[in-house]
Amino acid sequence: MSNGLIPQSLLLNQPARKKRVLAGRWYEYRDAFILVAPALIIFSIFVIYPVINTIQLSFYEYGLTDPNLEFVGFQNYEQIFQDSVFWRALRNNGIILVGSVLVQVGGGVILAAVLSRGIRWGKTFFRTLHFAPVMMSTVAVGVLWQLIYDPGVGILNAIIKAFGLRPPSQGWLGDPNLVMFAILAAACWQYTGYVMTIVLAGMESVPGELYEASALDGANEVQNFFYITLPVSRNVIIAAILITMIGAVKVFDIVYVLTRGGPANSSQVIGTYIYYNAFTVNQAGYASAIAVVLLVIAIGFGALQLRFTRQI
Amino acid sequence: MRYKISLYVSVLIVLVSALSFAPALSQDAPVTLDFFFLGDEITNPFVEEIIAAFEADNPNIAINFQSYPNEAYKTAIQVSLGSDDAPDILFNWNGEDTGRFVREGHLLDLTPYAESFGWYDAINPAALDAFTFNGVLYGVPYSLEAKYYYYNTTIFEQQSLTVPQTFDELLQVCGTLRDAGITPMSFGNQERWEGVHYMTIFNQKVVGEETILADYSLDVSPDTLFTDPGYAIAFQRLLDMQNAGCFADAVNATTPDAALAQFLVQQVAMYYQGTWIMGNLSANDFANYGMFRMPPMTDDAAQGNQNYALLGPISLQVSSSTEAPDAAAAFLNYFISQPVQQRFVEMTNRIPVRADALTDEIGTPELRNVVSDLATTEGAVAWLDVVLENSVSEAYLNAIQEVLAGTLTPTQAMENIRTVALDAQQSLGLGGS
Numbered sequence: 001m002s003n004g005l006i007p008q009s010l011l012l013n014q015p016a017r018k019k020r021v022l023a024g025r026w027y028e029y030r031d032a033f034i035l036v037a038p039a040l041i042i043f044s045i046f047v048i049y050p051v052i053n054t055i056q057l058s059f060y061e062y063g064l065t066d067p068n069l070e071f072v073g074f075q076n077y078e079q080i081f082q083d084s085v086f087w088r089a090l091r092n093n094g095i096i097l098v099g100s101v102l103v104q105v106g107g108g109v110i111l112a113a114v115l116s117r118g119i120r121w122g123k124t125f126f127r128t129l130h131f132a133p134v135m136m137s138t139v140a141v142g143v144l145w146q147l148i149y150d151p152g153v154g155i156l157n158a159i160i161k162a163f164g165l166r167p168p169s170q171g172w173l174g175d176p177n178l179v180m181f182a183i184l185a186a187a188c189w190q191y192t193g194y195v196m197t198i199v200l201a202g203m204e205s206v207p208g209e210l211y212e213a214s215a216l217d218g219a220n221e222v223q224n225f226f227y228i229t230l231p232v233s234r235n236v237i238i239a240a241i242l243i244t245m246i247g248a249v250k251v252f253d254i255v256y257v258l259t260r261g262g263p264a265n266s267s268q269v270i271g272t273y274i275y276y277n278a279f280t281v282n283q284a285g286y287a288s289a290i291a292v293v294l295l296v297i298a299i300g301f302g303a304l305q306l307r308f309t310r311q312i
Numbered sequence: 313m314r315y316k317i318s319l320y321v322s323v324l325i326v327l328v329s330a331l332s333f334a335p336a337l338s339q340d341a342p343v344t345l346d347f348f349f350l351g352d353e354i355t356n357p358f359v360e361e362i363i364a365a366f367e368a369d370n371p372n373i374a375i376n377f378q379s380y381p382n383e384a385y386k387t388a389i390q391v392s393l394g395s396d397d398a399p400d401i402l403f404n405w406n407g408e409d410t411g412r413f414v415r416e417g418h419l420l421d422l423t424p425y426a427e428s429f430g431w432y433d434a435i436n437p438a439a440l441d442a443f444t445f446n447g448v449l450y451g452v453p454y455s456l457e458a459k460y461y462y463y464n465t466t467i468f469e470q471q472s473l474t475v476p477q478t479f480d481e482l483l484q485v486c487g488t489l490r491d492a493g494i495t496p497m498s499f500g501n502q503e504r505w506e507g508v509h510y511m512t513i514f515n516q517k518v519v520g521e522e523t524i525l526a527d528y529s530l531d532v533s534p535d536t537l538f539t540d541p542g543y544a545i546a547f548q549r550l551l552d553m554q555n556a557g558c559f560a561d562a563v564n565a566t567t568p569d570a571a572l573a574q575f576l577v578q579q580v581a582m583y584y585q586g587t588w589i590m591g592n593l594s595a596n597d598f599a600n601y602g603m604f605r606m607p608p609m610t611d612d613a614a615q616g617n618q619n620y621a622l623l624g625p626i627s628l629q630v631s632s633s634t635e636a637p638d639a640a641a642a643f644l645n646y647f648i649s650q651p652v653q654q655r656f657v658e659m660t661n662r663i664p665v666r667a668d669a670l671t672d673e674i675g676t677p678e679l680r681n682v683v684s685d686l687a688t689t690e691g692a693v694a695w696l697d698v699v700l701e702n703s704v705s706e707a708y709l710n711a712i713q714e715v716l717a718g719t720l721t722p723t724q725a726m727e728n729i730r731t732v733a734l735d736a737q738q739s740l741g742l743g744g745s
Contacts, residue, residue: 064394066416151562152574174502176719260383262502263564264713279387281706282412306740 028221051295058289058310063282078291089261089268095180096187096269097248103188105241108195109233113225115196116203117211127200129186130193138190142257145186149173149258173259176266183267187254191247202236203229235308249298270294343636345643346399350626351379354591358659360659361577366646373639375401383503393418393631400634401643404627406442407699410451414575420451420630425641426452435648435665439610439625442694453642455656456663457586458686459509459622460603462593467494467581468602479517479609486558489581492543498580499559500571505697507550507563508705510584511659512696513606513622514546520615521693528699530737532556533744537737538730545613547715547722564713587682591661592674601680605689623692625665645695702742707732 058076060069080086111130115123148156149172157167165170168175210228252271261268262278270290278287349359356379363375380388394397404410413419426432426449435453443451471492476482486496501507515524519542526532560580575583576596593601608618628647630640645653653669661676663683670683697705709724737743
């Protein structure tokens with residue numbers, strides 16, 4: 001019996017017909033398989049295999065230069081739970097996540113709203129200006145901010161001193177209580193323009209009739225922002241939040257360039273802590289276990305993004 | 313690791329010049345040797361020059377030279393040794409940095425080459441000892457590196473300061489300079505190793521060389537491992553310097569390069585750094601400087617010999633997986649030959665490993681002064697982070713940053729280090745554990 005949605009051929013269960021049906025299906029999907037095969041092969045080599053390999057290695061104790069692998073079961077995972085630096089790194093990822101969502105997304109939305117309807121001239125100039133840091137390599141951004149924070153010649157300390165204030169004696173990147181916020185500022189400087197661009201694309205697609213109607217009702221621009229722009233752009237903003245959150249979970253480069261996780265591990269994030277264990281203290285097995293934990297967290301956020309993206 | 317500097321003097325006097333010229337190797341089949349080196353703008357041109365000369369003498373040997381800065385090198389060498397594409401020749405420090413690679417089977421036994429090339433007669437024996445494990449030689453030292461205070465003679469003259477003769481006088485010099493509105497010292501501890509150099513010499517001066525050598529080996533009773541109260545006092549000495557205003561602000565946020573720059577632009581009066589920066593000073597035409605070792609500590613807490621130096625050799629080693637061990641050994645032999653070592657002194661202003669490479673005509677007066685001064689010392693300690701087992705070394709490196717940042721007291725720092733050391737001792741099966 002067919003419900004009209006399933007092809008009649010698939011409901012037949014005679015063996016000979018079934019074989020022919022399967023052959024037919026293969027023929028039907030063959031071109032699709034051929035087309036995706038290159039991507040699938042590359043994905044398997046560079047993503048699937050390393051992931052499986054990392055999971056496997058996370059059950060061993062070994063160093064990068066140590067040819068002897070010792071199977072230790074779940075010992076590396078048990079160590080994670082007792083490792084205060086891991087939890088500090090996770091907390092630091094949390095600081096970057098919350099800070100990035102607040103500053104990058106918050107700032108990006110405000111900038112996008114201003115550029116969308118707040119100003120009448122110079123839109124292209126300001127768009128380019130805010131997007132420019134995104135075009136820079138993170139290493140270059142890190143070096144730039146290192147100079148800004150430099151305790152001797154940095155412009156930040158010079159400004160603070162110009163106001164008669166005393167900069168932090170341990171430096172912005174040397175004080176365990178300040179370092180994460182210093183890193184966050186550099187990251188937000190680079191990526192707020194990126195979020196702005198995404199959100200601006202959403203805001204530009206808001207139908208003009210809505211604003212015309214609200215103008216007839218006497219609404220001002222602030223009311224327009226809260227009652228039209230934000231609700232209509234909601235899905236784009238959610239997508240921007242999820243992209244920012246995933247970026248915060250897997251952050252590595254800006255932290256590595258600015259502090260390498262220091263001073264004394266106070267700015268470690270999970271990404272740099274994996275690197276530290278693998279390449280500095282030669283505990284590659286433990287680093288693999290942390291990488292697996294990071295993978296699980298990233299998959300969680302990825303699933304969240306997928307769910308919201310489908311809704312969009 | 314201890315180095316008998318007196319041996320260095322002996323070598324200076326009795327050194328034979330058997331290795332004056334590198335013999336050309338009869339290499340039939342063409343080979344390419346990968347050479348990983350820790351280099352900078354001073355040493356790289358020297359290495360490139362001597363590679364070109366070696367290749368000209370040995371047309372069937374090509375050398376693929378890859379130079380890395382300090383931190384990048386530490387990663388690169390581990391990654392490549394762990395792969396199937398290890399370099400044939402590599403730079404390395406002594407102590408645990410070599411010991412680990414020996415245990416893991418990455419290094420070639422160079423003893424037969426040392427005997428046939430006559431390295432035992434030509435090179436400072438103490439430096440060779442530093443790369444000898446269970447009677448087997450795994451590295452050929454090519455330079456010695458010592459730690460000194462560099463001071464700006466112009467600033468010292470302007471402030472009527474003299475070279476401090478004791479640690480307390482050093483603190484007084486800091487106070488005088490601060491009062492004059494001058495930052496006494498730069499200190500770039502962002503990469504953590506400058507701090508560990510301070511702690512290396514403080515541990516030796518306060519705790520004493522015998523106790524630290526025993527503790528660093530981890531092969532002592534777990535009950536006494538890193539329990540000497542002198543270790544916390546040594547940390548306190550570092551804090552004493554910080555509290556006396558010796559250091560520029562933000563030591564944990566300052567890179568060694570930035571610290572050197574502060575000294576070069578005369579922003580600070582002193583800088584405690586290795587002899588490897590003498591080449592940088594020459595290259596920048598910076599001549600108004602003098603040098604002195606960390607001054608002796610004269611209080612009762614200081615149990616160590618106060619006439620020790622902070623000194624370590626650096627070496628070239630050969631990978632056990634090389635397919636051309638003879639060619640690699642021939643290059644090492646060329647690298648430490650007398651003419652090449654003289655060229656090394658001329659181009660880099662660093663301490664050679666052969667005494668006959670340093671003459672009145674070759675090398676700067678400052679370099680000759682350093683060598684003469686080292687000859688007056690009664691012993692030496694090598695860098696703490698190089699000697700200690702990796703996890704204990706890391707604990708020390710982090711603890712120093714925390715003590716400087718005020719997030720750990722000296723006592724807490726030593727408790728953390730002892731905990732890590734006990735774990736390391738147990739996992740290595742040392743100390744009767």
